[in-house]
Amino acid sequence: MVFLSALLFGPYVGAFSGGVGSMLADLILGYPHYAPATLVIKACEGFVVGFLVRHNPRLRSRIQWKTFTVLLGVLIGFLLAAVGSSYYSGEIELTLGFTTFTLSLPWELWIILGALAAALISLVGFSTDPQFGWTVFSIIVGGLTMVLGYFTYQMFIIGWLFNIQVIAVAEIPVNIGQMTIGALIALPTAKMIWQAFPQIRREAEREG
Template sequence: MMMKERSLKAAGMTLSTALVLAATVIINIYVPATRGYFNLGETMIYLVALLFDPLTAAFAGGVGSALADVVLGYTIYAPATLVIKAAEGALASTLVRRLRGRQRGIFALSMGTVAAYFVVILVIGYTLFVGEVELTLSGLLTLKGFIEPTSWILIASAAIATPLYILIRKKGEIGLILISLLSAGSIMILGYYLYEQLILGYYALAEVPVNLGQVVMGIAVAIPTYTLITKYTRRTSQENI
């Protein structure tokens, strides 16, 4: 029995790691200021954190993301990614499990966190990313454009639209999940900021909105997917009774 459990756990870790790796490499946008890149890795890191235990989430988040750095040629980030994304996955999974059942004050706290994300995106974008901009997609395509300062109101609003909708529409357990993922995402953002600023010597503030975008995108995909999976498994288990 113990051998079977270990085999299942190993299989879960392997599958989860592969999902994180695939999500990270499938779409990546180069960020010249920090020589990093935007990716969709958080979508799977958060989903794994919601479905599995903290150890599995940490392994998949750290190893899957670090492998993606190596595959895509961002090897300078791989060591930090291994630690940062592992911590992100572990924290998300741990918070979801520990906060479950504690409804009091969670909705207000979640709303406050979403509002804080809005302000951070707005302030950093308005301060740093106005005027002519250049967007490089996987090193293959470069797009140039111009961003008006007022555009960041729309960008920040769009960034928090999905988490806000999920929070207001669902409340309850979704509020707990949202605050858990936002908290874990904040650790990721802080981790990369410190690594880029203190270790690499890059202008780390430039990537904060990018990492914020990864967190928001991860939440927008992971929570609905998790909800669908749990509904399906509950219905299946009821039919088998």
């Protein structure tokens, strides 16, 4: 995962695993027209997350950090609830590799998940790690880099290179959903790994 590798190992590993790994996935899954863009966009995404998470601005007050973390938790929760209930509720098709599944998801599920995400991120900020908000912020900026990158590619480049027409605006919610779900997986996973292997985080802080 792009976010997780960038959080744990920094901008260069994040860029390599994000760019090369995601490009290979596009080639294997039959999307070669996205492979060149994915190499660049996902590499930028991984680099941005890895760079930002290692350059913490060091706010003076724990209250400032807690407030910052709560606000970002609310933002993540809102994105999950809004995008999920609008674009991923009802009958949806989920493709994993070459297999497609049909699922029925009520919109209320996304509201609940959004509220839980906001509450959990806020809880971490208040109870154990006030600076957790900066990790969330790093992922949001990296994720938005990905969203903007694919929008630009679909809007101006893919038609010229491959004669494929894509409604770029329609893909924005899909990519925001991908960013949000990726964040919700990477954040607790990174937190658990940092707790189990604190030397990884100490090394990252020294690099920053």
